[in-house]
Amino acid sequence: MGVPDIVPARPSNGSNHVAQSDSKTGLGQADWSPEEERKAKWKLDLIIMPLLTLGFFCLQLDRGNIANAITDTFMEDVGITQFQFNVGQQLLSLGIVLFEIPSNMILYKVGPGKWLTLQLFFFGLVSTFQAFQRNYASYLVTRFLLGVSESGYIPGGLWTLSTWYTRKETAKRVMIFFFGNQLGQASAKLIAYGILHMKGVAGYPGWFWLFVIMGAFTLASGIVLGFCLPDAFHNPHSWFLPRYNIFTERELHILQTRVLLDDPNKTNKKQHIGIAAFKKAFSNWRIWIHVFITMGNNGPFRGFDTYGPTIIRSFGFPSLTSNAMAAVGLFLQIPVSFAFSWVSDQYNKRGETTVAAIGLHMFGYILNRIFTEISKRGVRYFGVVWTQTFASFPHPLNITWMSLACTDPEERSLAMAMQVDCSKACWDDVNWFLGSL
Numbered sequence: 001m002g003v004p005d006i007v008p009a010r011p012s013n014g015s016n017h018v019a020q021s022d023s024k025t026g027l028g029q030a031d032w033s034p035e036e037e038r039k040a041k042w043k044l045d046l047i048i049m050p051l052l053t054l055g056f057f058c059l060q061l062d063r064g065n066i067a068n069a070i071t072d073t074f075m076e077d078v079g080i081t082q083f084q085f086n087v088g089q090q091l092l093s094l095g096i097v098l099f100e101i102p103s104n105m106i107l108y109k110v111g112p113g114k115w116l117t118l119q120l121f122f123f124g125l126v127s128t129f130q131a132f133q134r135n136y137a138s139y140l141v142t143r144f145l146l147g148v149s150e151s152g153y154i155p156g157g158l159w160t161l162s163t164w165y166t167r168k169e170t171a172k173r174v175m176i177f178f179f180g181n182q183l184g185q186a187s188a189k190l191i192a193y194g195i196l197h198m199k200g201v202a203g204y205p206g207w208f209w210l211f212v213i214m215g216a217f218t219l220a221s222g223i224v225l226g227f228c229l230p231d232a233f234h235n236p237h238s239w240f241l242p243r244y245n246i247f248t249e250r251e252l253h254i255l256q257t258r259v260l261l262d263d264p265n266k267t268n269k270k271q272h273i274g275i276a277a278f279k280k281a282f283s284n285w286r287i288w289i290h291v292f293i294t295m296g297n298n299g300p301f302r303g304f305d306t307y308g309p310t311i312i313r314s315f316g317f318p319s320l321t322s323n324a325m326a327a328v329g330l331f332l333q334i335p336v337s338f339a340f341s342w343v344s345d346q347y348n349k350r351g352e353t354t355v356a357a358i359g360l361h362m363f364g365y366i367l368n369r370i371f372t373e374i375s376k377r378g379v380r381y382f383g384v385v386w387t388q389t390f391a392s393f394p395h396p397l398n399i400t401w402m403s404l405a406c407t408d409p410e411e412r413s414l415a416m417a418m419q420v421d422c423s424k425a426c427w428d429d430v431n432w433f434l435g436s437l
Contacts, residue, residue, distance in 0.1 A: 032254050040251040041169075047246065048164055049173060051229045052157045053180035055120055058218040059153055060184025061191075062127035062146065063092075065214050067306045068192030069207035071319045077205055080136050088143040089306070095147020100421040103152025104159065104413055105273050112160040113231030113239045119156075120222030122149035128215025131208045155416035158399060162412055163232060164255070166262035168345070171400040175341035178396040179334060185305065185392070186330030188214075193324040277410035287415045290402035291422045294395055297358050298423040300365060301391040312384060315377035325381065329388025337393035350401035357394040364390060395423070 030037075066074075066089075075085060107115040126145045133139050161173050195213055196206035226240040233256045236247050247255065281287060304311075313322040344353040364387030371383040399419060406412035 030257075032250075036250070037254055037258065040247075040254045043247070043251065044164060044255055045173075047228065047230065048161070049176050051225055052116075052160065052177050054221050055116060055153060055225060056157060056177060056180030057184040058120060058221050059123065059150055060181045061188050061214045062123055062218055063150060064185060064188050064305070065127070065192065065210055067309060068188060068196065068323050069210055071192075071309050071313065071323055072196050072199070072207045072210075073205055074207040077207070078133055078135065078139055080139055084136055084139070088139050091140055091144040092147040095144045095149075096151040097421055099148050099151035100155065101152075101414065101417045104155050104417040107152060107156040107159070108273055108410075108413055111231040111235060112156060113229050113235070113237070116153060116156055116160070117222055117226040117229060117239055119149060119153050120218055120225055123153075124215050124218030124222055125149075126215075127218055128212055130215070131204075131211035152417065155413070155420045158403075158416045159409075159413045162403060163409070164259065166259055167404065168262070170403060171345045171350070171397070172341050174396045174400050175337055175393065178337070178393065182330060182334050182337065182392055186327045186334070189309065189323045189325075189327035189330070193320055196320055196323070273410050273414065277408075277414060281406075281411045281414035281418065284405065284411070284415070286405040287402060287418065290398055290405070290415075291419050293354070293358070293398050294419050294423040297361060297391075297394045297398070301361070301387070304387060304391070308384065308388070312381060315380050317377070326384075326388075329385035330392075332385065332389045333392055336389055337396075340393060340397060344397055344400065350397070350404065354394055354397040354401055357390060357397055360390040361387065361394060364388075 070085065075081070080088075103115075103119075123146055126142060126149050130142045130146070133142055157177055158174060161177060162170060165173055191214070192210055195210045198204075198209040199206035201209065227238055228246075229238055230236045230246045231239070233252065236252055237244060238246065308326040309319075309322040312325050313319055317325060340353050340357055344350055364383065367386055368380075368383040371380045374380060399416065402415060402419065403412055406415050
């Protein structure tokens with residue numbers, strides 16, 4: 001079933017309209033009611049948002065479970081030193097940096113329905129087989145492959161959102177998408193607290209079961225995406241069910257035309273990203289400002305997050321308890337991030353909310369530095385919680401702000417990949433430095 005001829009429109013007075021031509025844009029007025037649009041958008045939210053968020057949740061579980069594994073006997077069992085552990089983390093970063101943009105180019109060519117599903121399968125397999133590493137070489141290989149397989153999922157998910165929603169709706173959806181990241185960060189600590197107690201089951205250490213269980217969950221989630229995630233307006237079917245119509249013709253007409261009226265440039269999607277698109281994206285100075293903003297925010301927190309349970313343990317708390325305590329600030333950030341996103345959307349304050357969030361995040365490091373002179377572990381723990389609460393969500397706020405500086409889908413796709421790529425490179429440089437102290 002194809003999409004009907006579109007007559008992009010913007011409802012003006014809440015009533016039904018017959019499509020009319022707009023001499024300035026070549027687009028028309030709405031031929032649907034506000035109630036029809038509300039229902040179509042609600043159905044889209046119920047399908048797209050849980051699936052993309054689930055994938056991000058799995059990515060964060062698989063990427064971050066190493067931080068919980070090192071509070072167990074992982075390093076001793078695999079036979080690696082702290083320095084060698086940091087080398088593996090750098091290889092994870094290298095895999096992401098090298099393949100982030102190529103991955104996004106593949107997604108742009110084949111569609112998110114296929115590519116994002118494949119990615120979940122790939123990094124689910126790698127995450128599962130991390131359980132069988134027994135030496136330094138296998139540790140390095142699995143970290144690099146995990147980076148390669150995960151590369152592109154975040155900018156790919158963001159780009160997918162930009163194709164289904166209007167610009168005004170994007171900030172809130174981006175924050176919901178990053179809710180998967182935040183929930184993954186937080187719940188991974190609590191999940192690890194329970195799984196690491198399986199130490200000795202079938203003769204395996206707790207970290208073995210941590211990798212196996214989380215990897216298996218990711219593989220199962222990949223199957224869900226394969227059956228349920230629609231590809232795009234021109235191919236609104238899932239990969240595993242290519243003949244099943246997820247949306248009706250009327251719903252597709254409404255969803256597509258509202259997006260094209262909001263941003264007519266989205267009608268100009270090309271079949272591939274060419275050299276001209278690269279030149280345009282890499283020469284846009286506004287994009288680079290947003291890249292540096294993200295690097296400044298994300299760089300310090302990457303190492304802080306990796307060694308969060310270890311830092312809390314250094315205050316005098318038990319090892320497994322430290323994993324659970326490291327989740328508190330990460331759970332608190334979820335309602336706080338939604339509040340910032342609401343202000344950003346409601347009042348169109350993209351820059352102000354981003355700067356305020358980064359300021360509160362940086363203040364956390366000042367608190368942590370001051371609290372090193374205080375012996376009370378509860379006070380020092382408060383500094384960790386504050387930093388975690390305001391650390392992650394400035395990134396999606398900044399991405400939404402940045403997307404407004406992009407003039408076409410190709411530039412937007414590359415800009416999102418650039419931002420995630422550069423921030424990831426910065427993350428692991430800081431991670432390396434902190435781990436060497």
